[in-house]
Structures are given as structure tokens and as C-alpha cells.
Amino acid sequence: MQLHLKCILIASLYAAGCHQQGSNNSSNNTATTENGAATTTTPDVAGETSNGIAFKKQGALAFIAKSGADTLRKIDIQLAQTDEQRADGLMYRKSMTDDQGMLFIFPDMEERAFWMKNTYISLDIIYIADNMEIVSIQKYATPLSEESLPSYKKAKYVLEVNGGFCDKYHIGYGDKISYK
Numbered sequence: 001m002q003l004h005l006k007c008i009l010i011a012s013l014y015a016a017g018c019h020q021q022g023s024n025n026s027s028n029n030t031a032t033t034e035n036g037a038a039t040t041t042t043p044d045v046a047g048e049t050s051n052g053i054a055f056k057k058q059g060a061l062a063f064i065a066k067s068g069a070d071t072l073r074k075i076d077i078q079l080a081q082t083d084e085q086r087a088d089g090l091m092y093r094k095s096m097t098d099d100q101g102m103l104f105i106f107p108d109m110e111e112r113a114f115w116m117k118n119t120y121i122s123l124d125i126i127y128i129a130d131n132m133e134i135v136s137i138q139k140y141a142t143p144l145s146e147e148s149l150p151s152y153k154k155a156k157y158v159l160e161v162n163g164g165f166c167d168k169y170h171i172g173y174g175d176k177i178s179y180k
Contacts, residue, residue, distance in 0.1 A: 061179040080104040091118040104158040113150040122163030127151035
């Protein structure tokens, strides 16, 4: 009898997990841009893996020390250039390596604010001016939080990397980036 109950319990948990995953894929999600406008997005189901949405390498980025002499770290990047891509960001990702990040490219210099809604991994959010200089960093952003994480300064680019990345690789204000 105990084995029968265990099988029922396992089947129930499996069905509940499938139902929740299916409802996440079919429901729309709302994200808010820095100017307060709401955009509705749906995760890219085709790009999902067991660890969430798959990373797509679309370029490479280097962190350059303030002095300009040293490259501090190089990573692969996925780009977020459209409103939909920027609204989705790294939502639904379950993991990311220290060699990966997402670069958000905006058409203008504005104060920005991001949040962690539907984002399962802690992130460092790096705000970057149009001259490629890091102007602000929000470290160790809390997963799934809806707290606004502002740039406090105007930024054209925003880079999201794993939480703790900036401390680990000594990335700070005044350092620069280059990407291709």
C-alpha cells in the first residue's frame, strides 16, 4: 500500500509541475520599462532548456580597467535591442555562467531602472554611458523582487551578469566596456 501511495504522490507532483510550467508558457507577462510603460511579453518556449531559456551568444564584451591598460575580463553576450527583448531580459533563466551576460542597448541616454520580476538568478546590473564608461552598479539583485533598481545616472547600455561578478572580477565605476 505504501508503494502505491508513493506512486500517486510522485505522479501528482509531476502533473503539478507540468501544469505550472505549461501555464507559464501560455500566459502573458508584464514588464515595466524605465519610463513606467507596461509591455506584455511571452517567454520564448522554443529556446527553453531544463535550466530555463537558453543563452544565445550574439557577441563578445570586454571590461577595460579605468587606466585603459588592462582587460579585466571577457564574456559572451546576448543582446537585447528591441522593446520586447529588453522587457524579457533574463527572465525565466535558471542559471548563467560567469562567461555570459546580457547587454541591453537603448536608443538614448536616460536614467534607467530594472527589476527582477520572474528572474530566478541573482544579478549584478551594470549601467553604462554612451562613452562605454560604467556609471552605476546594482550588485546582488534579489531574485524575483519587484523592487526598482535605478541607475541614478543616465545610461545608454545596461549589462546583466551573475550576482557577485563585479566583486569577483574587480569591475567598478569608471571602468569601460567594449563589445562586438
